[in-house]
Amino acid sequence: MTQAKPYKIPESVLVVIHSADYHVLLIERTDQPGFWQSVTGSKDYPDEELSETARREVQEETGIIVADAGVESSGDGGNRVPRAHLRDWQLSNIYDIYPVWRHRYAPGVTRNTEHVFGLLVQRDIPVTLAPREHTRYAWLPYREAADRCFSPSNAEAILQLPSYLAG
Structure with missing residues (x-):
């Protein structure tokens, strides 16, 4: 008998990958064409440190x-x-999990807590996408990146990029 895949933990990270000149790396979801986002993902186990x-x-x-x-x-x-280029922005969002993805969580779980991080990289860094998760990527000026995001919390985090780089 095969064990069912464990439910996702409703605590995740959002990592805004950016350059020093306010460009942001966005990736397009494979399962939802046209859905652009920053890197996101849930903890693998409850005690996993958010930075990990x-x-x-x-x-x-x-x-x-x-x-x-x-x-x-x-x-x-x-x-x-x-x-040192990975910085915890000390910002958390609690949001309703989109109905299309609720089956990944335990029954009755409808909200997720997302912790925002920034990662400073050079724009020429090689990007190798996970083909089962994302189809393509784009580097965009931060305002344009925020406009392209399907997630309001992702867009809001990107718009705060200048504040975090100045601080």
């Missing part, structure tokens, strides 16, 4: 590796960035 969830999801969805201390951005097109 963010690192894991960034690598799974884009191929970008958030490396431990001592690793410098290569500037030569490498896919590694220093861990």
Whole structure:
């Protein structure tokens, strides 16, 4: 007998991948063409640290590796960035889970808590999408990226990018 896939944990991260010049990397969902977003993903287990969830999801969805201390951005097109470039924005959103995705959660779970992170990278960093999750990507100026997002909380986070870079 095969074990059913475990329910998703209703606590997730949203990682706004951005460059120093206010461009944002967006990725298009495979299962919902036209739905553009930043990197998102739920914790794998309840005690997983949010920064680890963010690192894991960034690598799974884009191929970008958030490396431990001592690793410098290569500037030569490498896919590694220093861990210090991943910043917890200390911003959380609680939102209703879209009905199309509620089957992934335990019965009765209708809301998710999303924690926002920013990841500073160079725009020439190689991006390798997870083909089962995303079909294409685009680098856009932050206002245009916010307009393209299907998720209001994702759009709002992107619009706050200048504040977080200034702070």
